[in-house]
């Protein structure tokens with residue numbers, strides 16, 4: 001039998017085998033340098049050329065004057081912000097369906113209300129965005145990137161035009177269906 005004979009070509013254990021014997025099987029596969037890399041994660045100033053959101057100190061916010069200032073500063077990186085990425089990837093958080101003969105008669109006011117709510121929601125969350133607004137005369141269909149913005153739009157319509165508002169949170173999902181009619 002071959003028992004007891006040296007295995008050809010494997011006389012010395014490899015460095016990994018020695019290390020594994022010292023630290024155990026699981027730790028072996030973690031990269032020890034990882035924890036030091038964390039401190040190096042300083043993305044600097046990021047700017048989204050599409051929606052003009054700014055990230056400084058890893059926090060995104062909206063400030064149009066600051067955007068104009070940063071546009072020409074060297075070292076500032078231009079990237080697509082998470083809000084614009086959600087729109088690109090069609091990751092929606094809410095759907096708003098508005099229906100009323102009033103909409104056709106007051107289209108400008110209705111659209112103004114929708115964009116105004118987006119502006120206000122973006123002040124606290126730059127990723128709260130309108131992904132699409134479809135005008136069908138007496139009906140408007142809106143997709144938003146966050147549930148909160150969809151809810152805000154529905155409530156703004158009830159406040160301004162009265163009527164019926166229905167909010168439906170989808171169970172186990174970050175998604176809301178909002179229906180307003182009058």
Ligand SMILES: [Zn+2]
Pocket residue numbers: 048049050051052053080081082083084085
């Ligand atoms: Zn953006």
